[in-house]
Amino acid sequence: MxxxxxxxxxxxxxxxxxxxxxxxxxxxxxxxxxxxxxxxxxxxxxxxxxxxxxxxxxxxxxxxxxxxxxxLNSVAFPIPGAGMVTIGDFASLKPPYNYxxxxxxxxxxxxxxxxxxxxxxxxxxxxxxxxxxxxxxxxxxxxxxxxxxxxxxxxxxxxxxxxxxxxxxxxxxxxxxxxxxPVPFDTWWFKLPRHASEKGAVAGIVPAFRDREAMIALFRDDYYQMGYLAPKEDSARIRSEGVDRFRERVAALRPDLADRVDAIRSLDDLHWLDVxxxxxxxxxxxxxxxxxxxxxxxxxxxxxxxxxxxxxxxxxxxxxxxxxxxxxxxxxxxxxxxxxxxxxxxxxxxxxxxMHRVVFVPLFAGRTPGPPPALLFVLRHVPRMRGLLPRLIAFGPRPEHAPGFARRHQPRGTHGNH
Incomplete structure (x- = not known):
């Protein structure tokens, strides 16, 4: 047994x-x-x-x-008419836990x-x-x-x-x-090549928005991991429209990556996530x-x-x-x-x-997404909130510490020198 x-x-x-x-x-x-x-x-x-x-x-x-x-040193969000709004600048946190x-x-x-x-x-x-x-x-x-x-x-x-x-x-x-x-969207994951000239020590999650759709890009060594976000009710339509139409959607959201959308050979290259x-x-x-x-x-x-x-x-x-x-x-x-x-x-x-209600529900309804103006004002002009949000993102509520029985010695201070 x-x-x-x-x-x-x-x-x-x-x-x-x-x-x-x-x-x-x-x-x-x-x-x-x-x-x-x-x-x-x-x-x-x-x-x-x-x-x-x-x-x-x-x-x-x-x-x-x-x-x-x-x-990833900061988290920023593109707001129509306001540019990129930083909601978490981790440089304000104490090293070495400032990223x-x-x-x-x-x-x-x-x-x-x-x-x-x-x-x-x-x-x-x-x-x-x-x-x-x-x-x-x-x-x-x-x-x-x-x-x-x-x-x-x-x-x-x-x-x-x-x-x-x-x-x-x-x-x-x-x-x-x-x-x-309720969740207003599903995600379709796929890969696009990353050219040698685009490589480097870059970390980020790059979002893009259009009417009723959005996309994010995560950096890999030799490719981008892309996530296409669309309303849940659109899943069947996306499949029925075929791969050519999906390539067009990607190119419209990220024109800078339009030269490589042929890497999406078929809809089998998409990984659908039921969020x-x-x-x-x-x-x-x-x-x-x-x-x-x-x-x-x-x-x-x-x-x-x-x-x-x-x-x-x-x-x-x-x-x-x-x-x-x-x-x-x-x-x-x-x-x-x-x-x-x-x-x-x-x-x-x-x-x-x-975030679903403020950003994605309006987006998928064809309205301009974005946080309320009062929140934008707080993010930009209230120092205490600018310091609190990065900590909430980086550590979350009630972060845990390693139990005493699980700790092992590491030369003091070495982890701060990286």
Whole structure:
């Protein structure tokens, strides 16, 4: 019989960070990841200052900064008639946490997996897809899985943590139903080549707007990761219009990239994301805890989903490691994790819902988008708010610190010299 202390289902940022932290506490932890590697496009790439600080506290700052990355030093928004309005200038924050790192998520996940593998109590099982839960007297007692080869198995655990994303199999198996909030758009992700003359140490998320559509561009080493945003009800029409019409839309939004839209060979080159914004009323049942997107699916607005999920993992590890080492995790322990992380989740989702109403609903209705004039005035003329917003973006509400059991020594001050 396969047995572990904590079965973590899903090898995304929350799952890998939780696995690393619990293993450093000495908990036997097994992460089940359904894919064979982390090399999947069109995932979030922002590593916020709160996460960078956490990595430093874990003694991994130097290794993290050696990974290929670029720095996002500010967040600006194009407002018709007002130009680019900066809503977050991270230079006002105290170094070395005065930027957001931009790196491919697969590099970040490989980094976490490598560090976790150094811990003797950590196991990562790739190509193991969780299919259902096991119960013992009403309590979750483990997870069933299927390998890519078709072999089925059971992993018994003192606790199962679902980090398997917005379409979580485990939360559905536990009967946990999220409350959903309306989202006015979906995102179509695709790649465009980035010429050698355009390369350099540039980080950013470049938005463009037209009538009833928008697009963002994220920089990669040799390509742009593009996200085309359109009203949810337009998905069928976009498919029916075909690839030539889609190329025209891209060229109209970004004329500077019109010379390479033929790289979109067919609609098969597009990755459609059904954008959701939801939150479980209850994140747990006895023996099972949901965190990250499994507990609260986030809108891509602000790019905060990864970091909110990682903060969930830190809070969960801090509370649950002693209970797991003691041999019994109670429902009260799981409720305590939800209590600590619910408020930050509500705040971030509320801000995202406001951004949906203020920017995207008017845009997709054919009206000029943009924040209210009073907000523009505050952003430009109220120094306290100009200092508060960058910190909220970079750290979020209630950022977590590494538990004492997970910290490792790093030469003092080295991480500030990068």
């Amino acid at each position: 396969e047995q572990t202390g904590c079965a973590v289902v899903g090898g995304g940022p929350a799952g890998m960070m939780l696995g690393l932290l619990l293993a450093r506490a000495g908990v036997e932890v097994t992460v089940l990841e359904k894919h064979g590697d982390f090399l999947r496009d069109f995932r979030g790439d922002t590593v916020h200052a709160s996460t960078i600080r956490l990595i430093d506290e874990l003694g991994l700052g130097d290794a993290f900064r050696r990974l290929p990355q670029s720095r 957001i790192a931009m790196m491919p998520q697969w590099d970040f996940l490989n980094f976490l997996a490598t560090e976790a593998a150094r811990e003797p109590s950590f196991t990562l099982l790739m190509e193991h897809e969780a299919t259902s839960l096991m119960f013992d007297g009403g309590r979750v007692a483990g997870a069933r899985y299927r390998t890519r080869a078709g072999t089925e198995g059971e992993l018994h655990a003192d606790l199962v943590v679902a980090t398997d994303g917005r379409h979580s199999v485990l939360r559905r198996a536990a009967g946990l139903q999220p409350k959903e909030y 959701r914004l939801d939150r479980l009323r209850r994140w747990y049942v006895d023996g099972l805890l949901c965190i990250g997107d499994a507990a609260h699916a986030m809108s891509p607005v602000g790019g905060v989903g990864i970091n909110l999920a990682i903060q969930d993992a830190v809070a969960a590890a801090d509370r649950l490691a002693p209970a797991l080492l003691g041999g019994r995790v109670t429902a009260e322990d799981l409720a305590a994790v939800q209590w600590r992380r619910r408020m930050p989740t509500v705040i971030v989702q509320t801000v995202q819902r406001i």
